[in-house]
Amino acid sequence: MLGKGVLAEILETIIYKKINLLIVNSTLSPRQQKNLEDNLRVKVIDRTGIILEIFSKRAKSKEGKLQVELADLIYRKSRLVRAWTHLERQRGGTTFIGGPGELQIELDRRLIQEKITRIKNSLKKVRNRRNQQRKLRKKSNFKTFALVGYTNAGKSKLFNRLTKKNQSSKNVMFETLDTKTGRVHLGKNIYVGVIDTVGFINNIPTQLIESFKATLEELTYADVLINVIDVSDIDYKNKEKITIETLKMANVCESKINKMITVYNKVDLSPYSHDSKKLNFISAYTGDGIEEFKSSLINY
Numbered sequence: 149m150l151g152k153g154v155l156a157e158i159l160e161t162i163i164y165k166k167i168n169l170l171i172v173n174s175t176l177s178p179r180q181q182k183n184l185e186d187n188l189r190v191k192v193i194d195r196t197g198i199i200l201e202i203f204s205k206r207a208k209s210k211e212g213k214l215q216v217e218l219a220d221l222i223y224r225k226s227r228l229v230r231a232w233t234h235l236e237r238q239r240g241g242t243t244f245i246g247g248p249g250e251l252q253i254e255l256d257r258r259l260i261q262e263k264i265t266r267i268k269n270s271l272k273k274v275r276n277r278r279n280q281q282r283k284l285r286k287k288s289n290f291k292t293f294a295l296v297g298y299t300n301a302g303k304s305k306l307f308n309r310l311t312k313k314n315q316s317s318k319n320v321m322f323e324t325l326d327t328k329t330g331r332v333h334l335g336k337n338i339y340v341g342v343i344d345t346v347g348f349i350n351n352i353p354t355q356l357i358e359s360f361k362a363t364l365e366e367l368t369y370a371d372v373l374i375n376v377i378d379v380s381d382i383d384y385k386n387k388e389k390i391t392i393e394t395l396k397m398a399n400v401c402e403s404k405i406n407k408m409i410t411v412y413n414k415v416d417l418s419p420y421s422h423d424s425k426k427l428n429f430i431s432a433y434t435g436d437g438i439e440e441f442k443s444s445l446i447n448y
Contacts, residue, residue, distance in 0.1 A: 149176070149180050149184075150184075155184075155187055155188070158170070158188060159187070159188055159189075162188055162189075162190055167190060168190055168191065169190060169191050169192075169193065170184070170188060170190050170191070170192045170193070171192075171193050171194075171197075171198055172184070172192060172193070172194045172195070173194075173195050174194065174195055174351075175194055175195055175196055175351070175353070176192070176194035178226055178227040181194065181227065195351065195353070196223055196353040196355065197223070199349065199353060199356070200216065200219055200220050200223060200353075200355075203216045203219070203356075204216050204220070211271070211274050214267050214270055214271055214274075215271065215360050217267060218264060218267045218268065218271065218358075219353070219355040219356050219358070219360075220355075221260055221263055221264050221267070222264065222355040222358060223353070223355050224260065225257060225260045225261070225264070271361070275361070275365060278365065278366070282369050290339070290340070290341055291340045291341065291371045291372070291448075292329075292340065292341040292342070292343055292369075292370045292371050292372075293332075293340060293341070293342050293343070293370065293371065293372045293373075293374050293409075293445065293448075294342075294343040294345055294366055294367050294370035294372070294373050294374065295307060295342065295343065295344050295345060295374050295376055296345055296348070296367060296373050296374065296375055296376070296391060296395065296408075297347060297348065297375050297376035297377060297378075297387075297391050298347060298348050298349065298377070298378065298387040298388075298390060298391055299347030299348060299349050300347065300378065301347065301376045301377055301378040301381075301387075301413060301414075302376060302378060302413040302414055302432045302433070303344055303345070303347065303376045304328075304344055305413075305432035305433060306376055306411070306413060306430070306432040307328065307330065307342055307344040308432075309432045309435065309438050310330070310332045310342050310438070310442065311330030311331060311332055311342055313328075313330050327343060327344065327345055327346075327366050328343070328344040329341055329342070329343050329344075330342050330344075332442065332445070334442060334443070334445055334446050335443075335446075338446065340445060343366050343370055345364070345366060345367065346360060346364075348390060348391050348394040349390075350387075350390050352394055352397070357397055357398060364398040367395065367398060367400050368398075368399065368400055368401075371448075372404075372407065372408070372409060372448050373395070373400070373404060373405070373407075373408040373409070374408070374409045374410075374411055375388065375391055375392075375408050375409065375410045375411065376411050376413050377391075377410060377411065377412050377413060378413055378414050379412040379413065379414055379415060379418050379429070380414040380415075380417035380418040380419070381414075384412075388410070392405060409428070409448070410428060411428045411430060411441065412428060412429045412430065413430055413431065413432055414431060414432075414433070415429050415430060415431050415436060415437070416431040416433060416434050416436065417431075428441060428444070
């Protein structure tokens with residue numbers, strides 16, 4: 149991945165600045181990771197590892213923690229290369245970077261696989277419970293709209309606006325890991341359900357798709373998808389494409405993707421002028437365009 153000259157430059161910087169952790173913004177094979185650690189004599193973590201670290205800090209519910217743990221175990225299972233045997237055996241802190249990776253030392257593939265199986269069985273119960281809830285919604289003709297989109301596009305803020313709930317909606321990546329459902333009143337005794345889901349990211353690790361199946365199933369069974377786009381982001385068109393690609397990876401059918409509603413959020417932060425009265429140009433923060441958008445949902 150890196151030539152000898154570049155490695156020498158990095159090593160020089162590591163020694164000079166006393167760096168003890170190197171993050172590589174791409175996916176590393178177990179062998180690449182071990183070779184880099186051997187050559188640079190510091191701990192190395194790749195893109196998947198750093199995303200898992202963020203997820204571990206964000207997970208709040210039991211289900212969220214199980215999903216993150218499953219993703220981490222699948223990731224570690226391929227990395228039992230004893231790369232960090234020089235580190236102490238006990239892991240410090242509650243997240244993955246904080247520790248030296250005692251799983252690589254103390255658990256072989258069989259033990260990890262047993263744990264993966266246990267967590268999958270627990271998540272299977274979650275999926276069964278969700279199936280029951282979906283059947284009840286279908287019986288009562290309760291239409292559901294699932295919010296999807298790139299991480300930090302403002303899905304949770306929009307969810308709160310529509311449902312009048314107060315879910316956490318900080319300006320950080322992956323603030324929402326757990327699926328949340330709320331009711332929205334559209335007038336004349338018409339109610340629909342809105343589902344807030346985990347945000348997507350470019351080059352999403354396959355472990356996350358596998359681990360978050362129970363959550364992503366909500367997208368498959370929702371009646372309509374709403375793609376929330378941060379229109380103030382200079383790269384929003386590319387992120388819109390990434391969302392569509394991720395939906396396909398999650399086995400959402402083509403017809404549902406084609407019928408997806410696109411909502412352009414954060415018009416209050418956009419450097420370009422947008423007509424807030426134009427349909428689906430909204431600000432979940434200020435409330436601009438929300439009532440018009442809500443009214444449009446009756447037609448779906």
